[in-house]
Amino acid sequence: MDNILDQLSVCIEFGKINKDSKYPPSLIDLDGAVELTKQALHDKIAAEKILNEGLMPGMQRVGEKFRDGKIFLPEVLIAAKAMSASTELLKPFFQSGEIKHKGKVILGTVTGDLHDIGKNIVKMVLEGGGWEVIDLGVNVGAEKFINSVKENSANIVGISALLTTTMQNMELITKKLKDEINDIKVIIGGAPVSQSFADLINADKYFHDPQAMLDYLNKYYNN
Amino acid sequence: MKNVILINKSIIKEFDVNSIDHQVDEKRISKLMGYDDENVPEPVIDSIRSAFTEIPKILQFKGGYKIFEPNQVKIGKEHFEISDSSFNAGKIISFNLKGSDTIAIVVATIGGKITQYLSSLMESKDILRGFIADQIASEIVERWMDNIENELEKLLIQSGIKITNRYSPGYCGWDVSDQHKLFSLLPNNFCGIKLTENALMIPIKSVSAVIGIGKNVERKDYQCSICDIEFCYKRVRNE
Numbered sequence: 001m002d003n004i005l006d007q008l009s010v011c012i013e014f015g016k017i018n019k020d021s022k023y024p025p026s027l028i029d030l031d032g033a034v035e036l037t038k039q040a041l042h043d044k045i046a047a048e049k050i051l052n053e054g055l056m057p058g059m060q061r062v063g064e065k066f067r068d069g070k071i072f073l074p075e076v077l078i079a080a081k082a083m084s085a086s087t088e089l090l091k092p093f094f095q096s097g098e099i100k101h102k103g104k105v106i107l108g109t110v111t112g113d114l115h116d117i118g119k120n121i122v123k124m125v126l127e128g129g130g131w132e133v134i135d136l137g138v139n140v141g142a143e144k145f146i147n148s149v150k151e152n153s154a155n156i157v158g159i160s161a162l163l164t165t166t167m168q169n170m171e172l173i174t175k176k177l178k179d180e181i182n183d184i185k186v187i188i189g190g191a192p193v194s195q196s197f198a199d200l201i202n203a204d205k206y207f208h209d210p211q212a213m214l215d216y217l218n219k220y221y222n223n
Numbered sequence: 224m225k226n227v228i229l230i231n232k233s234i235i236k237e238f239d240v241n242s243i244d245h246q247v248d249e250k251r252i253s254k255l256m257g258y259d260d261e262n263v264p265e266p267v268i269d270s271i272r273s274a275f276t277e278i279p280k281i282l283q284f285k286g287g288y289k290i291f292e293p294n295q296v297k298i299g300k301e302h303f304e305i306s307d308s309s310f311n312a313g314k315i316i317s318f319n320l321k322g323s324d325t326i327a328i329v330v331a332t333i334g335g336k337i338t339q340y341l342s343s344l345m346e347s348k349d350i351l352r353g354f355i356a357d358q359i360a361s362e363i364v365e366r367w368m369d370n371i372e373n374e375l376e377k378l379l380i381q382s383g384i385k386i387t388n389r390y391s392p393g394y395c396g397w398d399v400s401d402q403h404k405l406f407s408l409l410p411n412n413f414c415g416i417k418l419t420e421n422a423l424m425i426p427i428k429s430v431s432a433v434i435g436i437g438k439n440v441e442r443k444d445y446q447c448s449i450c451d452i453e454f455c456y457k458r459v460r461n462e
Contacts, residue, residue, distance in 0.1 A: 015266065023265045072257035074267045077351040084348075112421030116345060117357045124350045164399040165421040192393065 004043065005054035008036040008086070012058025015078030017085050023078070037086040047093035051130070055086055059128050066211045076211060077121065080128030087127070094132075101132035102222045104154040108140030110173065113166035118190055122158060125210035131217060141169075142176035149181055156221060158213070159203075161190040171201035178202065185221070187213060233295075236378075237287035237414060238371065242279065245366040249275070252359055266351065274356040282363065283334025285414040286371045290436060293325040298435075308404040310433075313396030319387055319443065323435030327375060328405055329389060330414050331368040332429035333360060364428045372434065379436060387435035388442050392422070405431060 010016075011033040014024040018032035031039070033055075040050045062079040065071045093099045105126055109119050116138045123133045134152050136144055145157055157177060161167040167190065174186045186203040189210075198206035207213040249271050253263045297304040298320050302311050305326055312320075320326065337360045344353035368389070376386050393399035402422040406413070417425045424431065 015264075025265070074256055074270075074351055074355065075264055077354060078264065078266050081351065112419065112423070114419075114423060114427065117341070117353060120345055120350055121354060163421060163423055164393050165402075166423070169421075 004036055004040050005045070005050065007031070008033060008040065008050070008054035009056075009058035009061070011036060012055055012079055012082050012086065013061045015075070015082045017082045033082040033086045034089065037089045041089065046098075047090050048099045051087075051090060051099055055083055056130060059083055059130075063129070063211050063215060066209075067215070073121070073209070076125060076128075080124045083128040084124070100223060102130045103156065103217065104132045104134065104152055105156045105158055105217070106134045106136065106145060106148045106152065106154050107158045108136035108145060108160070109138040110159050110161040110166050111139055111141045111169040113161050113163055113169075114138045115160070115162040115190075118162065119158075119160040122160070122189065122210040122213060125214055126217070129214040129218065131214070142173040145173055145177055146180050149177070149184065155181075155183055156185045156187065156217065158187045158189065161188070161193060164192045167192050167197065170203065174201050174203050187216075189213065232292045234290040235287065235410065236374075238285065238374070239414075240284045242282070243284055243367055243370055245363050245370075247359060247362045247366055252355065252362065255358055255362065256355075267355065270352045270355040271359070273352060274359050277340065278337065278356065278359055278363070281334070281336035281340055283332075283336065284367055285334065285416075286329070286331035286367060287414050288327045288329040288371060288375055288434075289409055289413075290327040290375075291325050291408075296323070296325045298323060298326075303433075305408055308408060310401050310404060311398065312390065312401070312433075315395040316390040316397050316433075319390065320433070320435040320440075322437055322439045323387060324384075324437035325435075327386075327434045327436055328409060328431070329368065329371055329375065329434055330409070330416055330429065330431045331364060331371055332414055332416050332424070332426050333364045333367060334415075334428070335426040338427050360428050364430055368430050368432065375434065384436060384438055385440050386442065387440045389432035389434045391430060391432040402431060405433070 014027065016024060016027045016032040018034040021032050022028060037050060040054065059079060062076055066076050090099060094101065107119055107123055109116055123135050126133050134148055136148055149157060159170050159173060161170060170188055177184050177186055187205045187207065188198050188203045189207050193206055195206045205216060250260065252271050291305055295306050299317060301314050301317050302309055303317060303320055303326065341353055341357055344356055372389055379386060390397065392402045392405060399422045402418055406418055416429050419425060
């Protein structure tokens, strides 16, 4: 491979976390995302360049393969785990402002609903795609969403629901968010939800899978 | 299987077992996630195997059904009634219950320990394992429900009585809020399942359904083609 950043992008794409990772077999005993990120930092490659030319291209290829039906959600999560291991090493650069997230998303499962796996998967994929995610957990009401949006100066909220009863609570939360905060974008997801329901409750978008949400955010709201 | 109770002319049965032959295996779970036999990545296989080692130790199988007296049941075009409760189950379910002489409410759970296990995976940020374990748990509770449905069928077939498919609140156009009315027709704390205000069953890995019973009914393929919920779990499961 040409250089360390290309190698890094391949590790992200195939979920090679570190040298000890046995997966994928084609990269066995080679350095993984952790070692290559450390090496790149040691070689004084700018953190921004590591992020944009090493990590992101790997995740981008993952997204493309998922969209094309060549891989499935578990492989997106495997890649996101490698991405997460690398971005952990870049944390100081995010904190210093040397590199920036693409934007900030507030996530939560709607009032009355305790299901969190879908939301957690969305969180992992968005973080893997370079977004900062504030996770409010489950059973989140309008006030908590509003407060978090204000505290974090965010303008995108993702709400999840798994039940046809709790999805009704999305309407009130969406209304209160829109009444209270200018230009807030509300994205909804979960098994019983659809684009027609999103239209009905005046939410901005519905996505069936986290990659589609990431693609949309990257296209329209990337800082 | 134990605890056979007769209350008036309704029949209530409750099951409480340590293990079942659920036949949920690596292949089935891989398929549910989209894979064929050949292309399952190693970390996915590892996560499935790890979950299959842990999950059986913590499952608590409880389930049961209540068959109502025929004179308590009425089936309309878009709704059905049991005792004084009316259920707006919609056209698909009502059509498929048509011809039933009576209805059984059936519930099944694999207990609360699985919820703790799934939460612990999520807290340890092992989302892949959490996701896969959740898929396995969901599939096992459905298979447990299949077993109870089969028990019901075996009981009735001796008298030449057949059953329909099972239909659950929240699917095929039936609003899950009707769950409250459904559970009000069962004995208190039946199988240890409780409902939250929002009709969420606790333990979370629980299922409930109605099944039509009669001499002139039959089980059919799921009619997902006439339902507009594209990403429904039933659609994935029945593919």
